[in-house]
Amino acid sequence: MNTWHHLISLLPFEWTQFAFMRTALLAVLLASPLFALMGTLVVNNRMAFFSDAIGHASLTGVGLGVLLGLADPLWALVAFAMILGLGIIALQRYTRSSMDTVISLSMSFSIALGVVLLSRGGNFNQFSHYLIGDLLSITPGEVGQLLITTLLVGGGLLFGYNRILLLGLNESLARSRGQSVWWAQMLFCAAVVMVVTMNLSWVGILIVNSMLIVPAAGARNIANNARQYVLYAVGIAIFSGVAGLIVSYYANTATGASIVLVAMACYLVTLSIKATREVLGRRSAV
Amino acid sequence: MEAHHHHGLAPHVCGECCTKLENLGVTLNGVPVLEDISLHLHCGELTTLVGPNGAGKTTLLRALLGEIPHTGSIHFLPVFGHGREDAPAIGYVPQRLDFDRFSPMSVQDAFSCVLSRWPVVLWPTRRDRETAREALAAVHAEHLIARKLGQLSGGELQRVLLALSLTPVPNLLLLDEPVSGIDLPGQEMFYRTVSELRRRYDLSILMVSHDLVGVTAVSDRIVFLDHRIVCAGKPAEVIANPEVRRTFGLDLAPAAPETP
Numbered sequence: 001m002n003t004w005h006h007l008i009s010l011l012p013f014e015w016t017q018f019a020f021m022r023t024a025l026l027a028v029l030l031a032s033p034l035f036a037l038m039g040t041l042v043v044n045n046r047m048a049f050f051s052d053a054i055g056h057a058s059l060t061g062v063g064l065g066v067l068l069g070l071a072d073p074l075w076a077l078v079a080f081a082m083i084l085g086l087g088i089i090a091l092q093r094y095t096r097s098s099m100d101t102v103i104s105l106s107m108s109f110s111i112a113l114g115v116v117l118l119s120r121g122g123n124f125n126q127f128s129h130y131l132i133g134d135l136l137s138i139t140p141g142e143v144g145q146l147l148i149t150t151l152l153v154g155g156g157l158l159f160g161y162n163r164i165l166l167l168g169l170n171e172s173l174a175r176s177r178g179q180s181v182w183w184a185q186m187l188f189c190a191a192v193v194m195v196v197t198m199n200l201s202w203v204g205i206l207i208v209n210s211m212l213i214v215p216a217a218g219a220r221n222i223a224n225n226a227r228q229y230v231l232y233a234v235g236i237a238i239f240s241g242v243a244g245l246i247v248s249y250y251a252n253t254a255t256g257a258s259i260v261l262v263a264m265a266c267y268l269v270t271l272s273i274k275a276t277r278e279v280l281g282r283r284s285a286v
Numbered sequence: 287m288e289a290h291h292h293h294g295l296a297p298h299v300c301g302e303c304c305t306k307l308e309n310l311g312v313t314l315n316g317v318p319v320l321e322d323i324s325l326h327l328h329c330g331e332l333t334t335l336v337g338p339n340g341a342g343k344t345t346l347l348r349a350l351l352g353e354i355p356h357t358g359s360i361h362f363l364p365v366f367g368h369g370r371e372d373a374p375a376i377g378y379v380p381q382r383l384d385f386d387r388f389s390p391m392s393v394q395d396a397f398s399c400v401l402s403r404w405p406v407v408l409w410p411t412r413r414d415r416e417t418a419r420e421a422l423a424a425v426h427a428e429h430l431i432a433r434k435l436g437q438l439s440g441g442e443l444q445r446v447l448l449a450l451s452l453t454p455v456p457n458l459l460l461l462d463e464p465v466s467g468i469d470l471p472g473q474e475m476f477y478r479t480v481s482e483l484r485r486r487y488d489l490s491i492l493m494v495s496h497d498l499v500g501v502t503a504v505s506d507r508i509v510f511l512d513h514r515i516v517c518a519g520k521p522a523e524v525i526a527n528p529e530v531r532r533t534f535g536l537d538l539a540p541a542a543p544e545t546p
Contacts, residue, residue, distance in 0.1 A: 158407070159403060162399040162405065162406050165406060166396075169386075170384060170385050172378065172380055173447075176451070176460075219390070220388065224434055225395050226392070227407050227409070229390040
């Protein structure tokens with residue numbers, strides 16, 4: 001950690017002179033690749049709405065944590081989001097309703113409950129930092145938690161990547177290869193819950209899902225295979241993470257939202273690359 | 287009805303029973319879909335399931351895949367050394383692969399995904415690449431290895447899926463209307479490839495089709511299914527069956543010559 005601070009403070013920028021910025025940079029560099037890797041699977045397996053619901057359900061987790069009198073509601077948040085996430089998958093399997101209906105249902109319930117819990121006594125405003133997040137006040141201890149999450153979940157994701165990708169391609173095909181669809185789905189959803197909730201306090205509930213979806217969606221525009229897909233997504237995520245952090249420092253804006261705006265700009269660039277390729281392809285075909 | 291001894295098989299085809307279905311039945315939502323299905327599938331043979339819509343053809347495949355519960359019994363006799371009696375290696379080519387055509391996944395990626403756990407996002411291992419190339423060569427699709435799955439034509443996609451289902455060589459290959467929606471040359475190419483593979487790997491194949499006339503040349507046996515087995519046998523025998531002729535309208539006026 002000291003080496004990190006020392007190295008970064010050698011960079012000839014004004015912002016590198018502040019310890020909180022150096023810690024924030026480390027957090028961004030740890031979290032962005034994980035978000036990108038997970039995002040590629042979330043987008044491929046059409047789980048974007050699911051991860052969005054998990055982000056929003058976290059509000060209720062915070063409410064429950066406060067109700068239980070916890071100083072740091074993080075673990076109440078992780079536990080509630082996990083129950084809700086696995087509950088969504090189980091409910092969908094049981095009722096065989098469409099996934100978006102089950103998610104909408106669960107999300108409406110959890111947001112309503114969260115708002116009711118947090119607005120008791122008219123104190124909702126004190127929780128608003130969960131909505132927009134606060135990267136600059138991240139502590140070294142929290143960065144340590146991020147490191148552990150990244151190593152564990154990232155390693156698990158890499159190990160299970162092939163199976164989850166095949167599952168996203170076609171369920172029957174995955175089943176005919178002797179895969180347990182149920183377990184793969186449950187473990188993947190648990191991983192989504194971990195990534196979303198562990199990063200919530202610095203990204204913010206409102207945009208945590210964009211951190212997952214935007215880099216992957218951009219990478220899809222230009223990738224031709226799975227390797228390029230992940231490579232581009234990680235590239236976009238790291239670039240927008242670092243650029244967004246610096247922008248937020250100079251413009252004095254919320255960091256998470258700034259990162260998402262840079263990522264959106266990257267998305268537009270990939271979209272124009274895709275459009276250009278299509279025009280060129282059509283011309284060469286003629 | 288059940289012919290156990292076949293004549294005229296190629297000498298290297300063992301012709302033994304590979305999969306035995308005894309009194310199989312399936313009930314979905316309280317409605318009996320399949321009743322009293324007893325069927326033996328043999329190595330090196332292509333058995334085709336035909337029948338009207340809603341006859342339970344796909345349901346039978348799903349029961350074999352273990353996706354839905356059934357009564358009666360299914361016995362698999364593994365002949366390739368891998369696969370267990372209760373969990374055989376089954377190759378499966380779905381009717382129309384319902385997938386996201388914009389997904390950045392190449393043909394090689396699909397192979398890497400099923401071949402090993404080595405993450406497909408890293409470089410493919412040499413072994414995975416060679417296995418994929420060999421499997422694709424067997425279905426005349428080597429040139430498609432680097433293409434995106436979503437950019438393949440219907441016929442190309444079915445051949446890639448066929449190659450995928452043969453990696454590793456399964457005990458039983460299930461094809462669910464594999465050529466529906468594919469143009470005629472694509473269909474012929476697919477059937478020719480399946481015939482070659484059946485001999486090369488001594489495969490036991492069960493194919494679902496709604497096109498009785500189209501499959502007579504390629505099938506070793508045809509089973510006419512309408513919730514139960516109405517008739518089964520060599521293609522010529524099944525085509526001669528009055529109920530089959532009525533269902534497929536074979537006795538109507540001879541087909542009008544196709545407009546060129």
